[in-house]
Amino acid sequence: MFLTNPYISMNTTLMLMMCFFGFAAWAQTSDEKDIATTVEFLRKAMIDGDRASLEKITAPELSYGHSNGKLEDKSAFVEAFVSGKSDFVTITLTDQTIRIIGTTALVRHTLTGETNDSGKPGSVKLGVLLVWQKQNGEWKLIGRQAYKLPQ
Known part of the structure; x- marks a missing residue:
């Protein structure tokens, strides 16, 4: 009866697919949670202008693009926030979406x-795109580009 009933077979198939896709989504959740954090x-x-935190979270290769087209490397990015030149x-x-x-x-x-x-x-x-790379087990910001949105 179980194998010959198409509704039970279809339901069983659907349940297995839901379990599989649910597991696949769960597997991504850990990295997505880490990125969100x-x-x-x-x-x-950025709000605090905390040098140690800004240096910790960014990669040496950082390319930080402002909405006005200005580009900064890691050193300039950190210094701008620490000095108050850029002050949120x-x-x-x-x-927010994470991929x-x-x-x-x-x-x-x-933002x-x-x-x-x-x-x-x-x-x-602003609309913002952040690019993160996992380096030695930690997510580091390697790229950022912002663009102006209507207020």
Whole structure:
């Protein structure tokens, strides 16, 4: 009866497929959670201007692109935040997506925030692409590009 009933067979097949795809999604969850935590660590470090945290989370090869087209390497990126030249008072991230491809992670989100760059108050709304690479078991930021969105 079990093998000859097409509905039971179809249900069994569907349940097995759901279990398989559920397991596949679960397998990705660990890296996605790690990336989400790492992005939050970066967000806080940018607000705090914390040199040690900014240096820890970024790779030596960092290419950091601003929405105005300016590019910075790791040293310039860290120094800008530590000195207050780039100063986020608040950062809110929304619409975040994470895609893991081997040892690379692509993160996209909308960033809204209040700034105080070089003592000049302002606000931003940006689309952001972050590129992360797993190096020695830790996710490091290797690329970032922002673009302006209508406020």
